Amino acid sequence: MTNIKKKNKNTLLEKEKKLGLILLLPTILIVLSVVIFPLLANFWISFKPVSLGDLRPPKLIVKERIKGKISDKNQIAEIQYRYRNSSIKYDLENVIIKDIIPNGFTVKDLQPTQFCRLKLKELICNLNNVSSRSSGKIILKVHKNDQWQKELDNPKKTKPLVTFSSKNVLTSFEFNTENFEKVFSASEFFEVLKVSFYYTIFGTAGALLVGLLAAQILQKSFRGRSIVRGLLLFPYVSPVIAVAFAWVILFDPFSGIVNSMLVQMNVIDKPINFFGQKYTDIIIFGYVFKFPLALSMVIAFEIWRYFPLSFLFILARMQSFPEEIYDAAKIDGASPFQQFYYISLPFLIGIMSILFLLRFIWTFNKFDDIFLLTGGNAGTRTFTVNVYEQAFAISNLGAGAAVAVVIFIFLLTFSLLFMRYSKKETF
Amino acid sequence: MFWKYGLFFSILSGGIWGVFWQIFFTVVGILTLGTPLSLELSQIMIIGPLAGILYIKSQKILSIKFHLTAIIIITFLIFISHLGNPYQVEDENRLIIFMLILLTSFFVWVSLNHSLYNLSPGKLSKHDIESFFIKFMWGIGLIILILITLIPFYIMIMTSLKNQQSLILNPLDLSVNLNTDFKTLFNSYIELFTNFNFHLFLINSFIVSCTTVIITLFFSIPGAYALARLRIPNKKIFSGTVILIYLIPSIVLIIPLYAIFSYIGLRNSLFGLILVYPATTIPVALYMLRGYFSALSSEIDDAALMDGLSRIQIILKIAIPLSKPAIVSVGLYVFMIAWNEFLIAFMFLDDPNIFTLSRGIMSLNSSEIPQQHLMAGAVIATIPVMMIFLYLEKFLISGLSAGGVKG
Numbered sequence: 001m002t003n004i005k006k007k008n009k010n011t012l013l014e015k016e017k018k019l020g021l022i023l024l025l026p027t028i029l030i031v032l033s034v035v036i037f038p039l040l041a042n043f044w045i046s047f048k049p050v051s052l053g054d055l056r057p058p059k060l061i062v063k064e065r066i067k068g069k070i071s072d073k074n075q076i077a078e079i080q081y082r083y084r085n086s087s088i089k090y091d092l093e094n095v096i097i098k099d100i101i102p103n104g105f106t107v108k109d110l111q112p113t114q115f116c117r118l119k120l121k122e123l124i125c126n127l128n129n130v131s132s133r134s135s136g137k138i139i140l141k142v143h144k145n146d147q148w149q150k151e152l153d154n155p156k157k158t159k160p161l162v163t164f165s166s167k168n169v170l171t172s173f174e175f176n177t178e179n180f181e182k183v184f185s186a187s188e189f190f191e192v193l194k195v196s197f198y199y200t201i202f203g204t205a206g207a208l209l210v211g212l213l214a215a216q217i218l219q220k221s222f223r224g225r226s227i228v229r230g231l232l233l234f235p236y237v238s239p240v241i242a243v244a245f246a247w248v249i250l251f252d253p254f255s256g257i258v259n260s261m262l263v264q265m266n267v268i269d270k271p272i273n274f275f276g277q278k279y280t281d282i283i284i285f286g287y288v289f290k291f292p293l294a295l296s297m298v299i300a301f302e303i304w305r306y307f308p309l310s311f312l313f314i315l316a317r318m319q320s321f322p323e324e325i326y327d328a329a330k331i332d333g334a335s336p337f338q339q340f341y342y343i344s345l346p347f348l349i350g351i352m353s354i355l356f357l358l359r360f361i362w363t364f365n366k367f368d369d370i371f372l373l374t375g376g377n378a379g380t381r382t383f384t385v386n387v388y389e390q391a392f393a394i395s396n397l398g399a400g401a402a403v404a405v406v407i408f409i410f411l412l413t414f415s416l417l418f419m420r421y422s423k424k425e426t427f
Numbered sequence: 428m429f430w431k432y433g434l435f436f437s438i439l440s441g442g443i444w445g446v447f448w449q450i451f452f453t454v455v456g457i458l459t460l461g462t463p464l465s466l467e468l469s470q471i472m473i474i475g476p477l478a479g480i481l482y483i484k485s486q487k488i489l490s491i492k493f494h495l496t497a498i499i500i501i502t503f504l505i506f507i508s509h510l511g512n513p514y515q516v517e518d519e520n521r522l523i524i525f526m527l528i529l530l531t532s533f534f535v536w537v538s539l540n541h542s543l544y545n546l547s548p549g550k551l552s553k554h555d556i557e558s559f560f561i562k563f564m565w566g567i568g569l570i571i572l573i574l575i576t577l578i579p580f581y582i583m584i585m586t587s588l589k590n591q592q593s594l595i596l597n598p599l600d601l602s603v604n605l606n607t608d609f610k611t612l613f614n615s616y617i618e619l620f621t622n623f624n625f626h627l628f629l630i631n632s633f634i635v636s637c638t639t640v641i642i643t644l645f646f647s648i649p650g651a652y653a654l655a656r657l658r659i660p661n662k663k664i665f666s667g668t669v670i671l672i673y674l675i676p677s678i679v680l681i682i683p684l685y686a687i688f689s690y691i692g693l694r695n696s697l698f699g700l701i702l703v704y705p706a707t708t709i710p711v712a713l714y715m716l717r718g719y720f721s722a723l724s725s726e727i728d729d730a731a732l733m734d735g736l737s738r739i740q741i742i743l744k745i746a747i748p749l750s751k752p753a754i755v756s757v758g759l760y761v762f763m764i765a766w767n768e769f770l771i772a773f774m775f776l777d778d779p780n781i782f783t784l785s786r787g788i789m790s791l792n793s794s795e796i797p798q799q800h801l802m803a804g805a806v807i808a809t810i811p812v813m814m815i816f817l818y819l820e821k822f823l824i825s826g827l828s829a830g831g832v833k834g
Contacts, residue, residue, distance in 0.1 A: 013658060019738055020657035023649035024665070027709055030646065034684075034706030035672055041683035055689045170686065217568050228569070230820050232576055237816050239767040241785045242805035246579040249586060249798055257582060260599050261454065264463035304575065335557045365676035368769045384678045391682050392774075404679045415674055419667065 039408070045401040047175040052395035058087030058166045060095060060130060064156055073144045076108060079155050083127075083162075084135035092164040095127040097138065099160040104148030109141035130164075179402035183390075188381070196382040198295060200364045203302035207363075208356055210303055211310025212348070216340075218311070219318050229315075236308040244372035247301055251275060278379040294378035298370050302363060310355050317351045318344065357418045361411060383407050433548040436559055437479035437539075444538040445475020447567065451574075452531045453514075460520055461597050470508035474501060475535060482539045483548045494536065501532035541566050580809075587615050587803035594798060615803035623800070624779060625807060628787035632766060632808075635697055635783055639704040639765040640758050643712050646705070648754070651716035652742050656728060666717070673710040677770050685774055695777045703771055708761045715760070719753035720746060756822040763812055784808040 061084045068077035081099070085092055101107060101121050110116050116125040116138055125138055142155075183189060218229055235243060251258050251274040259271040272280065272293070280293040321344070329339050367384040370376060376385035383403055391400025429435055449471040456464050478501050485493065505513065505528050516524055542563040546555070586594070590611070610617065619625040654665060684703060685694065693699035723746065731741050747754065772786040782790065788804040 016657045016738075017659060020653040020659040023653040023657075024659070026646045027650040027713060030706050030709060031672055034703055035675060035680065038680045038683035038687065039675070041687065042679060045683060045686065050686075055686055057690075170690075213568060214572055217565055217572065220565065226820075228573060230817065231573060233816070234576060234580060234813070237763060237812055238580075238809045239769070239785060239805075239812065241767075241769050241788050242583065242809045243579055245788070245792065245801055245805055246583040249802065250579055250582045255594055255798065257458075257599060261457060264457065264599065265453075265466045304579075333554075335554045336561050337557050361674055362676075365674075365678065367676070367678040372769075384676070387678050387682070391685075397682055397686065401682045404682060407676075408679050411674065411676075411679070415671055419670075 042401050042404050042408075045170070045398055046179055046405045047177065048169055048398050049176065049178060050169050050397040050401075052392065052397055053089070054169050054397070056086075057168065058085065058090045058092060058132075060084070060092055060097075060162050060164055061086050062097060062160050062162055064099070064160060066155060070105075070142070070144060070155070073148075076141050076143050079140040079142060081125075081138040081160060082135065083130070083138070085130045085132055087132050087166070089132055090166050091132055092130045092166045093128070095130050095162070095164040097123075097125040097127065097160050097162050099123045100158040101140070101142070102155055102157070104144060105142040105155065106145045107140055107142050109139075111137075111139045179396075179398040180405075182399055183402045183406065191379075192381055192383055192386050195295060195380060196364065198292075199299055199302070199370070199380070199382055200360055202299045203306070203363045203366075204356060204359045206299065206303035207306040207359060208310045208352060210307035211312075211355075212314055212352070214307060214311040215314040215318055218315055232311060233308045235305045240305070240368045241372060243305065244301070244369060248275060248373060251297065275374050276378050292379055294374055295380050298373055298380050301369060301373060302366070305369065306359065306363075310352075310359070313351055313355055314348060317348060321347055354418075354422055357414070357421060361414045361418065364410060364414065365407065383410075431550055431556065433483055433543075433546045433551055433555075434480065436546065436551075436556075437483035437543055437548065438476040439479075440542050440563055441475040441477065441479025441482075441535075441539060442472055443475075443563075443567070444535050444542075445471040445478070447570075448531045448534045448538070451534075452527045456514070456524065456527050457599055460516075460523060461599055462516070462520070463599070464514045464516070467509075467514075470505065471531075474504045474508060477504070478532075478535055479539055479543065482536070482543050483546060486543075486545070494540070498529070498532045498536050501535060502529050505532065538566055583802050583805050583809070587799050587806050588612055589799050590614060591797045591799065615797075615799045616807070619800060619803055619807065623787070623791070623804075624782070625784075625787060625804065627780060628782050628784045629807065631697060631781055632784040635700050635704065636762050636765040638701050639708060640761050642701070642705040643708045643761045644754065644758055647709050647712035647716055647757075648747065649742060650709075651713050652720050652738075652746055654713065654717045655720035656725065657738070669710050669713055673714060677707060681770060681774055684771070688775065694775050695781070696775075697781050699775055700772060700783070703775075704765050704768065708764055711764070712757050712761055715757050716750070716753065719750045723749055752822060755819070759815060759819060759822060762815070766808075766812055 063082045065080045065082065066077060067080060069075055070077040079101075081097060083095075083097065099122070101118070101123055103121060107118060110118065110123075115127050116123065118124075123138075123140070127136070130136070214232060218225060218232070250256055253259055253271040253273040253276070256271075256274075258274075259268075262268045263271060274297050275294055277293045279290045282289045282291045325343055326339060329343055334342065364382075365384060366382075367388065370380050370382060370385050371388065374380045376382070376389055381389065383406060387400045387403045387407070389400075390403055391397050446468055449468060450466065453464055453466050478497070481497060481500075512521075513528060514524055542559065544562075546559055551559070653659060654662065654669075659665065688694035688699050693702065727745055727749075728741055731745055732738075736744065767785070768783075769785045769789075772783045773789055776782055776786045779787075779790070784804070785808065788801065788808060791801045791804050
């Protein structure tokens with residue numbers, strides 16, 4: 001009896017395992033091909049001197065032309081093949097051009113003879129190497145023979161067949177650490193590191209703090225609370241491109257409202273370029289401070305856009321508090337600040353630390369916001385913007401990939417920290 | 428100590444509220460009149476505290492009539508202190524200025540009524556002081572929060588309705604002249620749809636976003652069910668990997684994706700986008716849905732299994748109908764991610780006929796194209812997500828709070 005039971009259970013378990021894997025398989029495949037494979041490819045590229053131009057594989061461009069009248073029997077016409085290596089960097093090897101010469105023509109002469117020959121009606125040119133940027137010509141002198149038919153015998157009707165092999169940096173097995181040396185030795189590396197952490201720490205902490213404040217404000221019930229709650233989520237749900245450009249226009253030095261308002265109200269003398277000025281001098285008690293203006297603006301945007309998220313989580317957690325504790329505290333004579341400090345805060349500290357870590361990771365990885373606001377100029381270049389800058393602005397894909405690897409290593413460290421921490425806290 | 432008395436707090440809050448509303452309505456005045464108004468705070472710094480004292484001293488006789496009288500008194504005081512002509516404006520704008528001052532007095536009084544309610548002018552206990560402080564900060568905080576949230580959107584809409592000439596002439600004038608006809612008012616929008624292919628971008632964005640939602644749900648529902656219910660080996664590792672993958676940003680993947688998609692010729696195509704987007708959203712959806720499915724009672728599943736339903740049938744007939752709200756919210760969240768996505772669309776699409784909205788707006792960001800077109804584009808991209816959001820707010824909020832740590 002027990003034996004049979006065991007067997008049944010096992011087969012059920014087996015079945016479930018199988019079904020579970022089948023259900024998960026598509027997800028696994030998609031994630032493997034679009035996330036994991038590119039991730040590995042990124043490591044691969046980061047060890048190679050690949051530039052944006054290398055993505056266009058080198059090609060041999062062949063153009064066929066006819067000189068002279070081929071319809072005239074007595075005249076000798078020329079069929080020309082001009083070829084050119086499109087790449088400015090790579091040589092082409094084992095280049096062979098083939099074409100069919102129609103029956104209606106008799107070939108009188110063939111140049112260059114050392115590479116080309118005629119095999120029946122087929123032209124075969126074995127050019128061996130065509131170095132980068134070089135070009136050449138193949139010339140056939142032909143005249144019309146008796147078999148010629150007007151419709152059939154146009155030499156251009158058959159396209160020349162080209163085969164070649166070339167070196168490809170992307171798939172070759174040559175590696176070097178040049179990209180990493182470049183990334184780490186550049187004087188801007190520490191600047192980028194500093195800006196990244198500045199942005200991440202202040203952006204995350206600011207958003208969390210404003211979120212906490214907003215949650216405190218919205219916890220009290222009042223008329224129109226649900227509407228306000230919806231309003232406060234606007235920055236987060238709208239497309240980043242829309243709100244980023246709205247900020248840019250709001251703070252524009254020439255036609256922005258903030259600047260002209262401040263000038264009109266005699267707060268400032270001349271417009272400030274909020275997103276284009278690296279430092280501004282702030283004078284406090286005679287001391288001049290260099291205030292990183294553009295970076296602070298980008299951080300302000302980050303806080304503005306992401307406080308709704310922390311707000312939402314903290315509010316959800318606060319609304320799940322047991323009311324009785326507060327009542328008990330009130331009876332014991334706890335003041336509102338004491339209630340917040342001794343009751344609410346300990347309740348919230350768990351979710352807040354998890355939010356901090358998660359948001360920290362995401363802010364560190366944020367690209368769109370800074371790219372759209374400042375383009376990474378004026379002292380706002382973080383690692384993510386640096387990926388774009390290296391790979392697509394300087395078109396050095398390898399260096400960009402190397403920066404991406406640096407980001408990934410940071411990400412992995414933060415994530416492991418997060419995983420270890422979040423195990424202790426129930427989310 | 429003087430600062431423990433209610434009277435002190437009434438003076439303090441009167442001053443702060445006065446200055447706050449004075450600044451606020453001066454800005455409103457500048458934006459509606461389009462003429463510069465100088466900000467003078469010294470008068471209100473005296474009148475505000477006076478109003479505070481008036482309020483706290485007469486708390487026992489508060490009535491509608493008294494409120495109205497108080498507001499009129501404050502308005503009168505402001506006018507007197509400015510020698511009858513606040514802001515020194517021309518005659519034709521006097522009425523608007525009068526309205527602004529009236530509104531300032533009204534809001535000062537309402538704010539005082541809120542933060543000083545039931546506060547005695549005498550000595551206060553620590554508890555009373557803290558409650559006053561919290562009430563006061565609550566009011567100011569709420570207003571500032573709403574203002575800061577909404578100002579960029581306000582600018583976005585107002586700029587999109589202006590024309591080039593008036594923007595250059597006076598960037599401060601954000602009033603909308605309601606006398607202008609529909610065509611001139613919505614000129615930027617009409618331009619975008621007729622000359623800039625925005626109808627195509629809108630359609631492309633819808634195609635990409637909807638397809639992403641469908642593909643994501645199609646694969647993540649069975650996957651999430653399997654993770655929540657079935658006994659799979661190494662389930663924990665699976666779940667951990669899902670979270671990890673969902674933390675990988677697209678900037679780390681963009682170079683190889685760009686290279687690979689260029690090589691296989693899928694880069695400049697909507698199909699390429701539809702291939703990449705679900706890969707970034709499936710882990711999120713899986714993570715969110717797994718939570719919902721785990722919360723369903725497994726006894727229903729067991730009963731259904733006893734009745735001879737297969738697991739696939741259970742998913743179709745029990746799990747999906749029971750978690751419809753969850754699936755809707757996940758779907759909306761995925762739609763939002765796909766609709767708002769910028770980086771991949773920006774890197775992948777070169778052909779203006781297949782631009783999505785994000786990519787299309789980026790192409791408007793040049794010095795040759797006027798600002799109001801850019802802002803009109805921004806409004807067009809924002810309206811659909813906003814409508815979905817307002818219509819299905821509850822769904823979306825639960826979706827956001829379930830898995831929306833992704834940004």
